[in-house]
Amino acid sequence: MSTSSQAQKSTSRKATSASVDTDSAHQLSVHSRQGRNKLLSESILPLLLCLACPFLVRSIVFICTHCHGSISEFFQRLLFSQTVTLKDILEDFFYFEWHWPSGIIIISFLIYAVVMTIILPGKEYKGPVTDTGHVPVYRDNGFCYYIVSLILFASLTFLLKLNHLSPTYIYDHWEEFLSTVSTFAFLLCFLVMLKGKYIPSTNDHRSSSNWLTDFYRGVELYPRIFNVDIKLITNCRYGMLAWALLTVIFCMKTFELYGFTDSAFITCVLTLVYLTKFFWWESGYMKTMDIIVDRAGFYLCWGCLVWVSGIYTLPSYFLVTHPNQLGWTSTAIVLTLGLVSIYINYDCDRQKIQVRSTQGKCSVWGKPARTIQAKYRLLNGKEHESTLLASGYWAISRHFHYIPELTLAFLWTYPCGLQHILPYFYAIILFILLMHRAHRDDQKCRLKYGLAWDKYCRLVPYKVWPGIY
Numbered sequence: 001m002s003t004s005s006q007a008q009k010s011t012s013r014k015a016t017s018a019s020v021d022t023d024s025a026h027q028l029s030v031h032s033r034q035g036r037n038k039l040l041s042e043s044i045l046p047l048l049l050c051l052a053c054p055f056l057v058r059s060i061v062f063i064c065t066h067c068h069g070s071i072s073e074f075f076q077r078l079l080f081s082q083t084v085t086l087k088d089i090l091e092d093f094f095y096f097e098w099h100w101p102s103g104i105i106i107i108s109f110l111i112y113a114v115v116m117t118i119i120l121p122g123k124e125y126k127g128p129v130t131d132t133g134h135v136p137v138y139r140d141n142g143f144c145y146y147i148v149s150l151i152l153f154a155s156l157t158f159l160l161k162l163n164h165l166s167p168t169y170i171y172d173h174w175e176e177f178l179s180t181v182s183t184f185a186f187l188l189c190f191l192v193m194l195k196g197k198y199i200p201s202t203n204d205h206r207s208s209s210n211w212l213t214d215f216y217r218g219v220e221l222y223p224r225i226f227n228v229d230i231k232l233i234t235n236c237r238y239g240m241l242a243w244a245l246l247t248v249i250f251c252m253k254t255f256e257l258y259g260f261t262d263s264a265f266i267t268c269v270l271t272l273v274y275l276t277k278f279f280w281w282e283s284g285y286m287k288t289m290d291i292i293v294d295r296a297g298f299y300l301c302w303g304c305l306v307w308v309s310g311i312y313t314l315p316s317y318f319l320v321t322h323p324n325q326l327g328w329t330s331t332a333i334v335l336t337l338g339l340v341s342i343y344i345n346y347d348c349d350r351q352k353i354q355v356r357s358t359q360g361k362c363s364v365w366g367k368p369a370r371t372i373q374a375k376y377r378l379l380n381g382k383e384h385e386s387t388l389l390a391s392g393y394w395a396i397s398r399h400f401h402y403i404p405e406l407t408l409a410f411l412w413t414y415p416c417g418l419q420h421i422l423p424y425f426y427a428i429i430l431f432i433l434l435m436h437r438a439h440r441d442d443q444k445c446r447l448k449y450g451l452a453w454d455k456y457c458r459l460v461p462y463k464v465w466p467g468i469y
């Protein structure tokens with residue numbers, strides 16, 4: 001284990017005892033993880049996840065395309081009719097594949113994302129100060145990037161259509177595309193890990209002798225190449241834009257095959273509005289756990305390149321092979337509830353940002369904001385203070401905003417119907433991810449703020465679901 005990581009561990013232990021002893025100052029170490037079983041958490045689990053996640057993405061797409069979306073049909077074909085053999089699955093789902101046309105699209109898209117991130121105008125803003133005192137600086141051009149990209153995509157589609165081509169080529173080669181992006185993402189994660197180990201961009205890195213855990217969790221918190229932030233590119237500029245464009249492409253394919261269907265329309269509109277909200281709030285996202293706690297490794301980078309492309313787009317992908325008409329009444333109800341969920345989710349994030357930027361001198365739901373001033377100390381000994389909001393949505397539960405997020409995931413999948421569980425995979429996984437995230441965030445905030453966090457927990461006792469959890 002490197003010296004810096006040992007230092008971080010010992011400081012984190014001090015931080016835990018400091019948070020018990022004193023109410024005034026707390027040291028922050030968001031990097032420490034205390035696995036009860038080191039072998040399980042640092043080797044077995046990362047290995048299993050690195051193997052299981054690509055396999056899951058591939059098999060889900062396979063079931064959608066070749067087994068009528070039915071998980072039981074997949075197992076029947078595998079176990080009884082043997083039209084799919086275990087050998088096929090191991091060969092097709094585990095081998096690193098490279099399909100050149102897909103590879104060219106993926107690399108061009110990534111180069112596009114980097115170039116636009118560099119050239120598009122935007123005000124500079126700062127991310128939160130790290131344990132070591134580093135302050136990351138970004139340019140606020142996410143929304144502009146999103147709008148410009150949608151316009152360019154529409155123009156490209158028009159040009160392709162003039163030449164009897166279509167972006168739905170990606171749908172037609174979706175299995176090859178996903179395997180190629182997965183191969184590419186594995187390679188990228190490996191290079192990012194090596195970069196973190198040997199030429200880290202900042203002191204916020206944590207390397208160990210266990211390459212598996214370093215690969216899975218990543219080494220660096222803020223890796224940059226030629227001053228381009230890798231997490232900004234993979235998470236926002238590739239991952240979130242790919243999610244939007246793939247959803248549009250799948251919706252176009254549905255329309256090409258069956259004409260207008262309201263189900264594909266609802267899923268597409270809700271996803272696009274949600275992602276428009278994401279890019280509008282991108283600078284807020286750059287202050288969340290993904291950026292300030294999770295390092296650039298398989299979990300985040302492979303996740304945003306492959307998991308988001310394959311799993312987050314699942315409802316719209318599923319609708320291509322399972323078209324549905326809901327009728328005007330259901331369409332209006334689902335769209336309205338979906339838009340309300342997006343608004344509430346956005347408004348929760350907005351309240352938090354507003355209270356932070358005004359140090360609590362603002363009103364929330366028509367009353368002066370109720371706040372707690374929470375102090376913490378960095379590794380360099382410097383003391384800082386944060387404002388915790390204890391009114392508005394943040395008084396209902398400590399992660400109330402996860403409820404509209406989950407409601408929305410259900411609503412944009414609902415057009416797929418209730419016959420199959422498969423398209424709900426995103427909503428189910430999101431539920432597990434958010435409950436675990438609420439728990440992790442709580443641990444992180446307790447370690448950072450100590451007694452001030454306990455005070456907030458006494459005022460707002462539930463993590464997510466009022467009265468339940």
Ligand SMILES: NC(=O)C1=CN([C@@H]2O[C@H](COP(=O)(O)OP(=O)(O)OC[C@H]3O[C@@H](n4cnc5c(N)ncnc54)[C@H](OP(=O)(O)O)[C@@H]3O)[C@@H](O)[C@H]2O)C=CC1
Binds near residue numbers: 288387388402444448
């Ligand atoms: N679709 C998806 O896959 C997912 C979507 N999301 C969405 O992303 C958005 C961000 O969620 P998430 O990343 O979990 O982060 P949060 O918005 O929950 O932010 C958590 C951080 O906010 C600060 N904080 C916590 N409580 C308070 C409070 N009462 N007042 C002020 N600040 C507080 C703490 O940071 P600090 O250290 O600054 O004090 C804490 O670590 C949400 O809209 C969520 O729904 C999230 C996860 C997955």
Ligand SMILES: CC(C)=CCC[C@@H](C)[C@H]1CC[C@H]2C3=CC=C4C[C@@H](O)CC[C@]4(C)[C@H]3CC[C@]12C
Binds near residue numbers: 235
């Ligand atoms: C097992 C495995 C490989 C998991 C991958 C997980 C990541 C891809 C996701 C973990 C957290 C996710 C996100 C957090 C917050 C977000 C804000 C929201 O408004 C848009 C979506 C997202 C950026 C979302 C994206 C996927 C994750 C990083």
